[in-house]
Amino acid sequence: MLWSLVKIVVFVALVAAATLGASYLLEMDGGVRIAMGGIEVNLTPIKAVIAVCLLILAVWLFLLLFGFIIALLRFINGDETALSRYFDRSRERKGYDALREGLLALAAGEGRKAISKAAKAERYDVSPELTTLLTAQAAEEIGDKARAEQAYKKLITNEKTRFVGIRGVMRQKLAAGDTETALALAEKAFALKPGHEEVQDTLLRLQAQKEDWRGARATLKAKLRHGSLPRDVHRRRDAVLALSEAKGVFSEDASIESREAAIEANKLSPDLIPAAVMAAQGYMAQGKKRYATRVLKKAWEAAPHPDLAAAFAEIEPEETPKERLKRFQALTKVNPSHRESRLLLAELEIAAEDFPAARRALGDLVTEDPDARVLTIMAAVERGEGAPDAIVKGWLARAVAAPRGPRWTCENCHQIHASWTPVCVNCGAFDTLAWKSAPAGEFQPGVGTEMLPLIVGQIEPPAPAPSVAEPEPKPDLKDVPPTASTAEAAPEAEEPEDAVIVPAEDSDKDAPEPSKPTPS
Numbered sequence: 335m336l337w338s339l340v341k342i343v344v345f346v347a348l349v350a351a352a353t354l355g356a357s358y359l360l361e362m363d364g365g366v367r368i369a370m371g372g373i374e375v376n377l378t379p380i381k382a383v384i385a386v387c388l389l390i391l392a393v394w395l396f397l398l399l400f401g402f403i404i405a406l407l408r409f410i411n412g413d414e415t416a417l418s419r420y421f422d423r424s425r426e427r428k429g430y431d432a433l434r435e436g437l438l439a440l441a442a443g444e445g446r447k448a449i450s451k452a453a454k455a456e457r458y459d460v461s462p463e464l465t466t467l468l469t470a471q472a473a474e475e476i477g478d479k480a481r482a483e484q485a486y487k488k489l490i491t492n493e494k495t496r497f498v499g500i501r502g503v504m505r506q507k508l509a510a511g512d513t514e515t516a517l518a519l520a521e522k523a524f525a526l527k528p529g530h531e532e533v534q535d536t537l538l539r540l541q542a543q544k545e546d547w548r549g550a551r552a553t554l555k556a557k558l559r560h561g562s563l564p565r566d567v568h569r570r571r572d573a574v575l576a577l578s579e580a581k582g583v584f585s586e587d588a589s590i591e592s593r594e595a596a597i598e599a600n601k602l603s604p605d606l607i608p609a610a611v612m613a614a615q616g617y618m619a620q621g622k623k624r625y626a627t628r629v630l631k632k633a634w635e636a637a638p639h640p641d642l643a644a645a646f647a648e649i650e651p652e653e654t655p656k657e658r659l660k661r662f663q664a665l666t667k668v669n670p671s672h673r674e675s676r677l678l679l680a681e682l683e684i685a686a687e688d689f690p691a692a693r694r695a696l697g698d699l700v701t702e703d704p705d706a707r708v709l710t711i712m713a714a715v716e717r718g719e720g721a722p723d724a725i726v727k728g729w730l731a732r733a734v735a736a737p738r739g740p741r742w743t744c745e746n747c748h749q750i751h752a753s754w755t756p757v758c759v760n761c762g763a764f765d766t767l768a769w770k771s772a773p774a775g776e777f778q779p780g781v782g783t784e785m786l787p788l789i790v791g792q793i794e795p796p797a798p799a800p801s802v803a804e805p806e807p808k809p810d811l812k813d814v815p816p817t818a819s820t821a822e823a824a825p826e827a828e829e830p831e832d833a834v835i836v837p838a839e840d841s842d843k844d845a846p847e848p849s850k851p852t853p854s
Contacts, residue, residue: 356380359379360379360380366381366382429458432452432460436454437468439451445473445476448468448472453469466488466495469481469485470482470485470486470489479509479510482506485502486498486503486506489502496526497523501530501533520536529560534553534556539762542757543757543762547579551575554568569603570603570606573600573606573609574599574603575756576596577608577609580596580599597617600629604629604632605633605637607641610632610633610645611630611641611644613626614645627664630646630665635669638669639674643665643674655682655687656686658682662679666679673699676696676699679695680693684718689715696711704732705737706736707739708739709732709736712729740771742767742768742769743771744758744761744767746761746763749761
C-alpha cells in the first residue's frame, strides 16, 4: 500500500513538472529559426522541444530498422543472430513440450502415443538421449522388442548413456532367454557401476545358473561392500556358494579341496544342512569321527533333518540296532520335542523291535500332524505288534492319500526338489530352497481313493465261498446186485446235498502217508 502511494506521488510530481515546463515554454519569448537551402522555419520554444523529441524518435527507429536489416542478412547467411536464437528457442520449447507429453503418455501406459511424441521431440533435436530412452521404453511397453533393442544400442554409443543402454539390452536378452549374452552384458554393466543393486542381483543369478561359484562369491562380496546386503544374509549366501563350489570340486575327484570347501561352508553357516553333511563326510574320510559327530549335533540342534540322521548313521555303519539306538541319543536328546527327532526315535525303536516304545515316540503325530511317513511308521508298528492285515493295510491306505511331508521347496515359485540345490531349477532363483511342507495340491500324486484297493489290496478281503457240489442222481438199487462196492456207495448216497466235495487231488495231498513199519 505504501508503494502504491509512492508511485501516485511520483506520477503527480512528473505531471506537475511537465505542466510547469510546458507553461514556462509557452510564456517564453523568442524561438528557433532554421534556414536551409532557401527555406526558413521559425519555431516557438514549445514546438522546438517537440521537434527535438520527434527527431530522436526518428533516429531510434532508423537505427532499429537498420539493425533488423543487418540481422536478416546475417540470418540468411547462416550466422547466429537474435532472429536465429528466437527460432531456436521456439523449436526447443516445442520439443520439450512433445517430450513432456511423451513421458506423460508413457506413465499412462499409452506406448504408441509416447513413441509418436518421442519422434516429434527428436525432429526438434531436443535432448537426443532422453528421446531415445523414451522411444526404447515406449517400445518395451507395446512389445516392440526390435525397436527397443535398437534404441538401447544407440544409447550404448554415447559415453553418458552407455550404462543405461547396456542394462536395457541385458534385460532384452534375459527376456529372450539368451543367458550367455546377458551374462556378458551384466559383467560390463557391473564394471561401469559396481554399486547398482539390480545389476548385482542379475549378475549373481546368472553366475549361479552357470555354476561360476568363484565369480558369484566376488559379486556377493561387492554387494556387502556397497551396503546392498546385510552381513548375516551375506554370511548365509556365501556359505551356500562355498558349498556349491565344494560340490563342484568333489565332482572333479579332488577330495581334499572339496572337504576344505565344505568345512568352510559349514563354519560360515552351521545351520546349512547340506554343508553340515558334506563337512561330516569330509571328517569321516579323514577318520575324524569325533569332529563329524560334533558337526552333525550342532546342525541337528539348529534344524533337525533326515539327511543329518543318515550322515550320523554313516559314522558307525556296522553297529547293531541296539547300539545305534543308544548312540543316536546324542541327537534325539538335543531337540527331543521336534517332529524329526520323534520320527527318528520311532524308526530306531522299530529297528530294535521295541514296537510299544515306537508308538510312544510317535505320540500325537498320528492325529495332530499325519503325513505319509508318520502313517507308514504307524503301519510298521501295527505289523510288529501282530495286528491283523486289515489294520495294517488301512494305515497304508491312509499313507497313500496323506501329504508327503516336508520337502525342499522353492520359496519363490513353490517348486518341489528331490534334493537341495543352490539354484531353483524352475525359476532360477538363488538360495530360495527351504525344508518345509508345501500345500498338498502342489505335489500330491494323482492317486484317488478309488485307486487304493488296486495299490494295497482289499482292506478286508471277503472269505472265499465254499464250493457246493451238485447232487448226483441216486442209483436204483433194485437192479444192482448187493456187492461190496454198492454197500459202500449206499452210505455215501445218504449224505446231505450241501456237503463239500473235496477233489481227489486235494484229498490225496492232505491225506497222511501210511506209516511204514519199522524194522525190528
